[in-house]
Amino acid sequence: MENFGTSLGLFWEFIKANPIFCLLAFITILSALYVVTLRNIFHCAIFLVLALFGVAGIYILLGAEFLAAVQVLIYVGAVSILMIFAIMLTAHLASKRISQNNEQTGIAIFASAGFLMVSLGSFAYSIWRVQTTELPENNTLEIGKLLMTDFVLPFEVVSIVLLAAMIGAIVLARREKS
Amino acid sequence: MMMAYLALAAILFAIGIFGVLTRRNAIGILMSLELMFNAVNINLVTFNKFIAPEGLTGQIFAIFVVVVAAAEAVVGLAIVLLLYRNWKGVDIDNINIMKW
Numbered sequence: 001m002e003n004f005g006t007s008l009g010l011f012w013e014f015i016k017a018n019p020i021f022c023l024l025a026f027i028t029i030l031s032a033l034y035v036v037t038l039r040n041i042f043h044c045a046i047f048l049v050l051a052l053f054g055v056a057g058i059y060i061l062l063g064a065e066f067l068a069a070v071q072v073l074i075y076v077g078a079v080s081i082l083m084i085f086a087i088m089l090t091a092h093l094a095s096k097r098i099s100q101n102n103e104q105t106g107i108a109i110f111a112s113a114g115f116l117m118v119s120l121g122s123f124a125y126s127i128w129r130v131q132t133t134e135l136p137e138n139n140t141l142e143i144g145k146l147l148m149t150d151f152v153l154p155f156e157v158v159s160i161v162l163l164a165a166m167i168g169a170i171v172l173a174r175r176e177k178s
Numbered sequence: 179m180m181m182a183y184l185a186l187a188a189i190l191f192a193i194g195i196f197g198v199l200t201r202r203n204a205i206g207i208l209m210s211l212e213l214m215f216n217a218v219n220i221n222l223v224t225f226n227k228f229i230a231p232e233g234l235t236g237q238i239f240a241i242f243v244v245v246v247a248a249a250e251a252v253v254g255l256a257i258v259l260l261l262y263r264n265w266k267g268v269d270i271d272n273i274n275i276m277k278w
Contacts, residue, residue: 014182025186032190032213036197041206048209055190055216062183062223064237067244074244079212079251086205086255090262101200102271108199112192119188123181128229130180135231142234143241151238158245165249172256175263 021061028054037101041087049080066140183224190217204258204268208251215247 015022027050034047052075059068136142147155190213197210219240226236262268 018179018182021182025182028186029189029193032193035209035213036193036200036206041203044206044209048212051213052216055220058183058186058220059223062220062227064223064226064240067219067223067237067240070241070244074248075212075216079248082251082255083205083209086258089259090205090268102202105200108196111199112196115195116188116192119191120185123184123188128180130228131231133231135227136234139234139237143237146234146238154242158242161246161249165252169252169256172253173259 021058024054024057024061027051028058042084045080045083045087048083049076052076052080063135063139066143180224180228183220187217187220187224190214190220202269202271204261204270204273205255207270208254208258211254212247212251215243219243 031047031050031054035044035051038044038047052071056068056071056076059065059071194210194214194217197213198207201207201210222236222240222243226234226240230236258268261273265273
């Protein structure tokens with residue numbers, strides 16, 4: 001019990017030392033839980049937007065400003081709008097009061113809690129070589145230079161992937177002439 | 179501090195696993211997948227900041243993950259629309275034509 005008290009005290013100290021991180025993490029985790037448990041799938045999409053905003057804030061805390069902007073533009077602006085469109089196009093299920101979860105809830109809780117325990121344990125028992133140097137200033141400039149020099153081949157390949165996905169989506173979703 | 183970020187990513191990934199395993203709606207499964215992608219990205223950026231801060235490889239990988247996830251969402255939602263058109267519903271439990 002004493003042990004629990006000291007760990008709770010440490011936790012409180014951590015919250016007082018990093019209030020912004022704790023707020024963002026709380027928002028992200030709570031809305032992620034809503035995403036997987038709410039019945040109305042439309043509300044799930046709205047909470048997905050909130051969770052993605054929280055992750056963008058985490059990126060800013062980690063010094064990845066460009067990635068935060070990409071997150072807001074692509075995820076919040078594009079992917080979630082796509083999700084909402086798909087929900088509205090397949091609508092009549094959304095308002096029903098049936099459960100959106102299947103009968104595997106127990107085993108799914110077991111599986112995800114097991115994953116969480118294994119990964120947290122492996123984090124705690126690993127030895128990390130934490131560096132004290134900081135990220136370079138002008139992150140965005142460095143990322144642009146790297147994308148045009150060292151990573152130019154993956155950059156081009158990923159644009160072909162996007163083109164293929166676009167054509168594939170058009171071909172799949174097109175209504176066939178009867 | 180690094181442990182806190184890693185723990186947040188692990189919790190997000192576990193929530194995503196739970197969603198993928200329990201959702202009936204195909205769009206719900208895709209949304210849980212997006213949560214898992216975000217957890218992986220947080221991990222990449224965290225290791226970039228704390229373990230290898232001299233390069234920006236982790237952030238660039240995270241950008242590629244975001245782009246590929248967008249492509250995946252597009253194709254996945256097109257398949258969901260096609261399923262809805264042919265089966266009159268997006269309930270994954272009913273769509274078992276490829277089971278034997």
